[in-house]
Amino acid sequence: MTVKPTAFPQDVRDHPWWRRGIVYQVYPWSFQDSNGDGMGDLPGILARLDHLERLGIDAVWLSPVYPSPMKDFGYDISDYCGVDPRFGTLADLDRLIAELHGRGMKLIMDFVPNHTSDQHPWFEESASSRTNPKADWYIWHDPAPDGGPPNNWRSMFGGIGWEWCEARGQYYYHAFLKEQCDLNWRNPAVVAAMHDMLRFWLARGVDGFRVDVIWHLLKDPGFRDNPPNPDWTPDEPEVRHILQIMTCDQPGILDLVKGFRKVLDEFPDKVLIGELYLSVERLCAYYGDALDGAHLPFNFHLLMDPWTAETVGGLIRDYEAALPPGAWPNWVLGNHDNGRVASRFGAPQARVAAMFLLTARGTPTIFQGDEIGLANGVIPPDRVRDPQEKNEPGLPGHNRDIARTPMQWDAGPKAGFTTGEPWLPLVPGHKVCNVAAQEADPGSMLNLHRRLIALRRSHPALAVGDVRVLAARGDLLAYERRAGDEAFVVVLNLGHGPIEAEIAEAVGGRIVISCKGGRKGESVGSRLLLDGDDGVIVARP
Template identity: 50%
Template sequence: MENSSTTQRWWQRGIIYQVYIKSFQDSNADGVGDLRGLIQRLDYFQWLGVTALWLSPFYPSPHYDFGYDVSDYTAIDPEAGTFADFEALVAEAHQRQLKIILDLVPNHTSDEHPWFKESRSSRENPKHDWYIWKEPRANQYPPNNWLSEFGGAAWEWEPAVGKYYYHAFGKRQPDLNWRNPEVQQEMLRIMRFWLDRGADGFRIDAFWHLIKDEHWRDNPRNAAFTPDMPEDEQLQTAYSAHQPEIYDIVRKMRDLIDAYEERLMLVEVNLPTPETVFYHGIQGEGAHLSMNSRLLVLPWKSSEIARAIDEYEGLLPPQAWPNWVMANHDQRRIASRVGAPQARVAAMLVLTLRGTPTLYYGDEIGMTQTEIPVAERKDPQPLVKERQYFMRDSVRTNMLWNASIYGGFSEVTPWIRASTFESDVETQQQDPDSILWLYKQLITLRQREPALHSGVYIPVFSNEQALLYARRWQGRDHFLVALNLSDEPVYVHTGAYAFKGHVELATSTSLEGQWKDNSLTLDKHAGVIIRLE
């Protein structure tokens, strides 16, 4: 569906950039990134051309899970700054036409949150039912077979009340009981608290987990499970997540957000495409954006990606707006996952598809993962699983601004092992062939051309190496995007799709300006955007 560029909301035309605050910029020499440090780097976002910043949680927390274990939703962790810092950030960002999106974590709290301390104190406490407590089965067995995403049983015994509490993630992250109206009202109040202070919207963490099966039935076995897969994937989450009643929560949050002018509701939904698009609602009355994570998990093969794009475009309700996520704080960095040459192709893909792109800090300079010694690892997930799965620490290391020690992030040792990537923003800003300049040029072209930020996606060709698609605006194809996702050259003739034009932008500047007419040869790891005649 084509959207008029004059009637679009800011997030439909915009580009979201995820900032991992702890690792972005330290302003007070304590080795931890903070809000003041982020203010110091706002001009960089203007230079790059992104339009919205998604901030990782900065609420008070014991940091068992990097701030996704909140102990106070309406305060700011002293490590991150103060309310004066937040107000200054919002004001400075808005002055630069940048939006501020907060990461809201409503599924669970820290076990140090005052609510949970009350809840676990006795069965009679008024907040006991704010969390999920269940009686044991025979012989003190847990209430059902549900597994934690961090490994092991999702139930923890609490002797003080003689019950189990449920935790979809770590045992220090007890799940809130979203079937309790008091919990719903309190979380809506918290959302109003931040919207009233200038937040432009929320990315809502683990949204599909909020409502559980009211009968607490066992999850079925996953027939596709193999021993090399994470432990929690032994079971399908048929009853522990994504229940029909979740849509009532979607509507309540959307109604609240719509009471404010131009605010965004973006929900995290790590589910297959049919379930992901459900959160938009039939007529787009659900979440504004439902995070589409397919590019995070698919094999890096053109045929698979082409099928995933077609499925997503076909299933989206008419009024829904697409969203593409290539990387985040829980997944491998692009350059480590697909290699440095293909990271350029990935940038061209995510910035030319229909829908709102979501970028992860550092990917624009091609940052790779940093190996973290076992003794220094902070991530609770693999420590619980006791297997050598991917460590999220490795994608949360400090941003590299220049060639100085610690990359200009801090004057002292960073909170986590320093990035080992051998490049930085300042160096790449001086190199027109750098991946940073490619990102900047892609963003500039996208923001300038209605066909790229608002036009229709038209599939043209795909095989095991190449992926080609056009972007149509006002009845005419304006651009043809051709990507080689392999390490071998590929020749493509588009058959019935006739085209001619010149290469406007390419993964290598040497390809720009070339004339193409109905066929093209793509070098390995090459991508081109052809402006059609």
């Protein structure tokens, strides 16, 4: 029997769902296989919705399930208005939308507008000649005087970013694989066609979109070279040898974001999320001056910045100061492109990170498997699937497969994910690290997530309240969340050794949750002792 999540109080329900709620990313290749072919699918996701409902999440962000040759696992789309047979059918996706809505949850689709597959009909037509109706739908350019590529623009996956097309006698630009051809977003016909694609899905009941590499959409119209990066070191990917000034975050890009927002605003209660690996100041620009851009430009700094109290405390302050008036923040700890939290921070500290994510001011995003503390996969050379790793092997943290391994549901031979051979290997130790084992353990990572989410949903201060940093020194991070007369103090030890904290705002309060358990109801005096890799939430008197 499904356990219903804690209901939001009325004053929290008055806020938009994407402000008060929690987003959970499903990577469809790896969530649940229903037919034994070793890769996940839509019927598999439908079969596991009880887990998501019991966890207490509010929206599923679904990575791409569109028809695709799968050169980049669905991010090379050949039809924006369908479902790849590997994952199921359009009817399966309609059922997923209906079932999520019936359980009080939303569906956010991935929108991949920067590029299409080279097998998309648009590109096949565009590549056929210089005079066809879609000739200007992609980024084409004549060769340099020596016959080589037009400039030094690189691919994010290694190598030069230009590919020769014999039929046109020109090069086309690809920011990623050569099979992922960049669209020309300066062409109004491209903009109109993509807006219609958004409307197709919104009319089917999709609740919003996460926009892939949104800061890549416009390139320098003069095709100028990117300048060299003076800080590049040989242990970094080759693409970072140059600064992506002419190919990313270009002037005018916010107009495109505002265009997406206008389409979403034609439908009630939708959300626009943007993928942005940018500074705090630059990502905040994507909200728009009048909050007419993205509702939630992704904040990935917990993926990029050091996990130290001083850094995280400073980030909270800087982020809050940079937000446009009325804008709502968000936090991300893990996703399908980065190593797992439990491996980046260590398993004990991952519990502290979860407490931060689920008590921070702003919408949290949880990547599938992080709720059970899933670690990085171990991928033998003959099992590597990631094209980025194949193009630039050996760079630290460069293999995205390590975060994309199958979800681990039970202690069975295939972890309950499939009856066949998993498309990527299971993480070692799956007989211990799985949902079923953690269900039975009150102190598990899974049950810590459930308690944190239930507490967040029950209290306006944690769901939608303000934040104030109280301490960020050494290994100690403390902050207050407040809404009206309700307040909580969150005290976190980001180190491995014990610390003693003096947090005046916590004195007289009572601990409601601790990372390690066993302290519920404890009264807080003038000094608060924390073990290494621990954290507490204190209800203020």
